[in-house]
Amino acid sequence: MDIRKVVLIHPGREGRILGRATGAPYTLMRLASLVPDEIPVEIWDENLGPLDEKLGQLGPHDLVGITSKTLAIESAERFAAIAHRAGVRAVVVGGAHATLMPEDVARWADVVVTGEAYHTWPQIIQDFLHDDLKPRYHDSDWADLAGVAPITERVIRMVDENRRYWTPMMEITRGCPRNCSFCTAIRVSGQRMRLRPIDEVVDEIERRRLRRFFLTDDNFGLAFRTNPDYVESLLKALAPLPLHGWTAQAEMLVSTHPDLLRLARHAHLDKLFIGFESVNPDNRRDLGGKSKGLISQYKKAIKDVQACGIGVVGLFVFGFDHDTPQTLIDTWDFVRESELDSVSMTILTPYPGTPFRAQLIEEGRLMTDKPWRYYDTAHVTYYPKRMTVEELERTYDWVCRQAYHPLSIVRRGLRALSRHPIPHLPRKVFGSFSTDYGYRRTYDWRQVQGSRLLSAWDTAE
Numbered sequence: 001m002d003i004r005k006v007v008l009i010h011p012g013r014e015g016r017i018l019g020r021a022t023g024a025p026y027t028l029m030r031l032a033s034l035v036p037d038e039i040p041v042e043i044w045d046e047n048l049g050p051l052d053e054k055l056g057q058l059g060p061h062d063l064v065g066i067t068s069k070t071l072a073i074e075s076a077e078r079f080a081a082i083a084h085r086a087g088v089r090a091v092v093v094g095g096a097h098a099t100l101m102p103e104d105v106a107r108w109a110d111v112v113v114t115g116e117a118y119h120t121w122p123q124i125i126q127d128f129l130h131d132d133l134k135p136r137y138h139d140s141d142w143a144d145l146a147g148v149a150p151i152t153e154r155v156i157r158m159v160d161e162n163r164r165y166w167t168p169m170m171e172i173t174r175g176c177p178r179n180c181s182f183c184t185a186i187r188v189s190g191q192r193m194r195l196r197p198i199d200e201v202v203d204e205i206e207r208r209r210l211r212r213f214f215l216t217d218d219n220f221g222l223a224f225r226t227n228p229d230y231v232e233s234l235l236k237a238l239a240p241l242p243l244h245g246w247t248a249q250a251e252m253l254v255s256t257h258p259d260l261l262r263l264a265r266h267a268h269l270d271k272l273f274i275g276f277e278s279v280n281p282d283n284r285r286d287l288g289g290k291s292k293g294l295i296s297q298y299k300k301a302i303k304d305v306q307a308c309g310i311g312v313v314g315l316f317v318f319g320f321d322h323d324t325p326q327t328l329i330d331t332w333d334f335v336r337e338s339e340l341d342s343v344s345m346t347i348l349t350p351y352p353g354t355p356f357r358a359q360l361i362e363e364g365r366l367m368t369d370k371p372w373r374y375y376d377t378a379h380v381t382y383y384p385k386r387m388t389v390e391e392l393e394r395t396y397d398w399v400c401r402q403a404y405h406p407l408s409i410v411r412r413g414l415r416a417l418s419r420h421p422i423p424h425l426p427r428k429v430f431g432s433f434s435t436d437y438g439y440r441r442t443y444d445w446r447q448v449q450g451s452r453l454l455s456a457w458d459t460a461e
Ligand code: B12
Pocket: 012, 013, 014, 023, 024, 025, 026, 027, 030, 031, 064, 065, 066, 067, 068, 069, 070, 071, 072, 092, 093, 094, 095, 096, 097, 100, 113, 115, 116, 117, 118, 121, 169, 171, 183, 184, 185, 186, 188, 189, 215, 216, 217, 218, 346, 351, 352, 375, 376, 377, 442
């Protein structure tokens, strides 16, 4: 079959802030780069504007790909329906939700893609051209990241991320050997940590003219222990680049590598997002071995990382089986006393494919009537063990109101800013406040637009 164009869709939710969308659609940039040069390709991001009208103009010679997080899967389904009405015959859906719940997506998508798709996506394009599309494609091996889907010049020009987005994304490692009971990332990216060649990382940063980025790696900090030589060479290669700052996810043990942390500071690393997850030691079995719910250890880790000039964003999850409302109050006490630069507070969410979800189903504690759009980590979607749903919701609202009060944000932002030498301050302002501001927006979304939008959805059903 002739192909007119490939359209890759990112269902949105946050929209724009001051004219720009928040995170650039990195997943789709990598996939668009695998489309052969002679085939036109476009990336449509709903965060930049509504897509319904454009979708209505597609036809049978267009190949449509949609990426799917669980919370956005209903938007993806709606887009697929509009595209089908317009005559599209090939709506391909991949990503976390499609990988974890292919049968859920197969109800309405023409093609469901599970796994990383570095091998299958090029095959799908060829099969479309030969009128031979299959309903399922599964990428079974974890690709060696060398030479995989380098971002092409046409994609860089098309996305224009430095002008249209606040935060470009970047991938350096993939996979995490831990096994947290609630984590979907390892079910999508595997438990073997894979590393991109350093020259490819540098080349991509230079060609995309990145000044700041958020690392998509699930546990970059663990590489400090497992692959110290790689990390050292990487950081030395990043140091001379004209970066304004970058951020990465890590676990606590990163704090035991001061030499690498100091190198990271020279390499422009601003902040590490550290998954402390819980201040309740009784939950440690669920935390995959990376943290044990011990406040004294957390305090030391924060101090040791900050001593190397790097900020710490503390990530906390509420609603584990040993949690009570007091756990949330204790968490706020800890956050207040700690010197954290930013803080993320989320509600445990039983994503498909996780042992946590399986346990809830077995115990009859999953709310089976909750639509996927509530899986945003700010809503309760199961029955907690040691508190009621209302208690969890009410205490969560309380703790978020404390943590994301403008004064709390300003206090933490100024603390983060003070970590930098005076000449660097202008380019550090954005990063010092943006993380907390982003989390506040997620929480606000639950409170204001969220409840309005969710109830609009509910009425529409
Ligand atoms: C970067 C990231 C973000 C960025 C998003 C930036 C952006 N613009 O997309 C930020 C920080 C904003 C973010 C936010 C959230 N995220 Co997030 N995020 C990630 C992370 C760490 C990396 C994703 C990534 O870019 N990887 C690199 C790219 C190249 O790979 P990829 O996305 O996996 O895509 C590959 C395949 O999945 C497949 N594929 C994907 N889409 C498609 C589409 C087609 C057509 C095809 C063929 C193939 C295909 O091919 C790709 C290439 O290999 C993943 C963890 C992970 N390892 O997957 C979590 C992850 C996707 N996020 C998750 C969650 C829960 C969230 C939040 C709800 C968390 C929160 N409390 O705020 C929010 C939701 C925000 C929103 N409105 O969508 C979950 C999703 C779980 C689920 N079942 O949906 C994940 C899996 C992490 C986890 N907790 O386990 N996230």
